[in-house]
Amino acid sequence: MANLRHCRPQESVTLLDDVSNSLCHIADAAELVRNVHPDEAYVAHASSAVQEIAGYMSEVNLDASVYQCMKDAEAEASRDSEGLSLEARTVLHHMRVSMEHEGIHLAQAEKQACIEMLDAEQQLAFDIVQRQEQARQRISSGTDGAWIPVSALGNLSLDQWRLKERSGRHGREVHVPRDTFLADRILKVVPCGEARRQMHEAQQSRDSAAEEMMVQLLAVRQQLAKIRGYPSWAHYAQREALFQSPDKVKHFLEATWEQLRPGFLAELRVLADEKEALGQGSILEPWDVPFLLHRCKEKRQEADQISTYLTYGSLMAGVELVLSRLLGLAFVQEDPDPGEVWHPSVQKFALRDAERTIGILYLDPFPRPGKKVQSAQFTLQGSKMLADGQLQVPKTCLVYALPPGSQCLSTSFAVTFMHEIGHAVHSLLSETHFQHLSGTRGTIDFVEFPSHLFEHFVLDPDCLATYASHSTTGARLPQNLRDAHCHRPFGHFEAVQQLTYALVDQAFYSFHPSPEKDLQTHLHSMLGSFEQGLDGPSNASLLELLGLSTATARFDHLVHYGGSYYCYLFNRALSAHVWQQSFRPDPFNRETGERLHSLLRGGSVVQTLDVIRDLCPGDPAFDAHEVPLDAMMA
Ligand SMILES: [Zn+2]
Structure with a gap:
């Protein structure tokens, strides 16, 4: 980085992107590992790696000489508009503005205030999410909730919740904390309107803290x-x-x-x-809505029937079709090298354009103890032109918690699956010169487009019928189910x-x-x-x-x-x-x-x-x- 001062704008962007690329290699892999690795020791090391890199990045973001070099490079590039590609200029601008968002350009006192605010923002965001998560799992001992008669709860399992009990007007009652999964479940499945009303009102009372x-x-x-x-x-x-x-x-x-x-x-x-x-x-009362919605959806027999065509195998056939027929690429499963993946169930695929491998996808499909995410995409390596003139091949990982084997998925599960595939394909087909704005590393309203578009490969009945087959008979989706699938319930x-x-x-x-x-x-x-x-x-x-x-x-x-x-x-x-x-x-x-x-x-x-x-x-x-x-x- 010390050489930055003597660089031409093109060299400056390249050097900054190289450094960022090296840091991302470690941080991105560590971020994945801490979310999916079955070995706690790996998770702990990955967490400290993520923190160490983040700490280093915030130091670099406050390095005045790096900032000055960016400004100089941007100024020089604007004098010579031919000299720098649109992408290089965009990346340079983006990097400079990101540093300013961290306060680099401010006078010392203001900069200090800005740093403190950034810390406070991170801490508050973390505390709020943590508090809500604990309330849902009932790790914290919040007292707000509703006393619900056990007789109203039918066969809802209460064992894991260790609820307070009392005997009330309607016999034995349990105290259900308002923000738990159990409270949401009660609103969804308990037929007794009075029990749901109490639960709803407890949830809606203001939580001033x-x-x-x-x-x-x-x-x-x-x-x-x-x-x-x-x-x-x-x-x-x-x-x-x-x-x-x-x-x-x-x-x-x-x-x-x-x-x-x-x-x-x-x-x-x-x-x-x-x-x-x-x-x-x-x-309709507000506490009726989740219950009736759930009930009406459950009653749709077609939903269950469609679901028998939505297996992991069916969906992968759809992915294959999108990549080969629509995009003209080969999608080939490969054996991972020893130590390359973190669990034997993880699959590796190469995306090839003729003989050239243009992307690597890791798929970690099934639930496993210790897996911290349900459906998510992790970029492991962005696209980038390397010093030797070769493109760095994008690598990305999709993590799900799909029912194993040939079990059937609900439509919403299948739609989520294809949504994440859309993010992954955006990542893998990226051919940017710099990794800074490669693949999905953009603004959320733009990067959510490809993933939403991909949902239609499941939502469109005729399209679904071209690849989905019945989990046991292998038959194609019949016309009556295609008709039923036309309308999103x-x-x-x-x-x-x-x-x-x-x-x-x-x-x-x-x-x-x-x-x-x-x-x-x-x-x-x-x-x-x-x-x-x-x-x-x-x-x-x-x-x-x-x-x-x-x-x-x-x-x-x-x-x-x-x-x-x-x-x-x-x-x-x-x-x-x-x-x-x-x-x-x-x-x-x-x-x-x-x-x-x-x-x-x-x-x-x-x-x-x-x-x-x-x-x-x-x-x-x-x-x-x-x-x-x-x-x-x-
Ligand atoms: Zn998304």
Whole structure:
């Protein structure tokens, strides 16, 4: 790094990316190991490696000479616009701005304050998530909850929960803590409306300690946003995103709600009819919703029948087809070298273009004690041009907890499987010169597009029928099940759920905490139109019905996504549109495949809607907030 001062801009970017590449090799592998390795000693060493690298990175991020070299290189490159490729300029700019976000360019006192805020932000985020996780598992001894008669709980297993007991008016009662998995389970499966009402109300009562932590986190993030030159954290979250401003996100969410509303109300009426059929009246209460939804989904026999076509083997046949027919690549299983993988069940695949290996995929499909993630993608090596003129081959790992053998998967499990495959393929097909913005190393609303597009390889019935076969007979998906698979059950409801989460996220990050202002008052004023009656089979507002009216304290997505949660609903709409325009008529068309390949080849260097819209030649242009919604509604 000492040589950096004497470098030309191209050499500077290359050198910085080389260093970052070496560090990522260790940190990325360690991150995977600490999440999946069966040996505790490996996990412990991996955790300390992750911390050591993170510590070193934060030192480098505060190195004034590195920063000065970046600025000089950027200035020199702007004088000589021919000299540096678009990617090199983008990477250089991105690296410099990232350093400024850590406070490198500030005067000493401000820089110190910035460092303290960054530490506080990390600590608060960790504490909040930890607290919620412990509440769910009931490791902590929170006292808020509801006394529920044991007779109402049917055959729900209570053994592992060590609940407090008392004898009450209705016989033996147990105290169920409000934020546990058990509480959620009760809301889903217990027929007794009164027990569910009590559980729901306990969950909705305000948790002032948790709320206080969320407000502290918000205050720190708002200060950081201000230091970084943005009016609010919501604006900061949009700095490289497709919408560019929180106003446009708001526009998108409001327009989408208007479109979703009729279908959503129709689905609520289905739930209300179910309630009436049970002899419990026909007005939906918030504590009825999870129960009736679960019940209606369980009653759909087609869901079970479709599931018999969704095995791990079936889905892998689909992946093979996507890679070979659509993308023209070979997908070959290889024997891992001794010590290369962390468990015998891990499979290794090479992705080949003619004779050239262009990517390596590790698949760790099945559950195992000690595995800390359910479905996730880990990048192990990004694409990069090496000094010898060879491309560094991207390596990525997918981790799941699929039922082993030829057991059947639910549709939602299968969709998640293909979603993660989409992330992996984006990573593996990347051919960037620098690893800094390779594959999925981009802004969340852009990188969630390929994964959402891939979901349609499962969601589209005709496409699914080309590869899915019955778990025992091997038969293809019959027409009646294809017809049933056309409609996503309670699809509007799911979309509205994503929408309300996004609304709360946006409203939350537009609040600037101060002693005179109350978060809940702010949220009520921002979300006012969603708190009015629904004009449907319920007297509750949308937010009440979905259990979100006081939910800021329970909603850990606010911590993780910080103003970007809308990206799921947005990509649901965008991917449905692109699928309908370009993939639906012929999902494995080679020309379409070439266009997709060229999008993915670019990694995350050019993160614009235009490069996505190139998948639909001749399609009229639109801005992110005006994404066509028809395909998602269908
Ligand atoms: Zn994703």
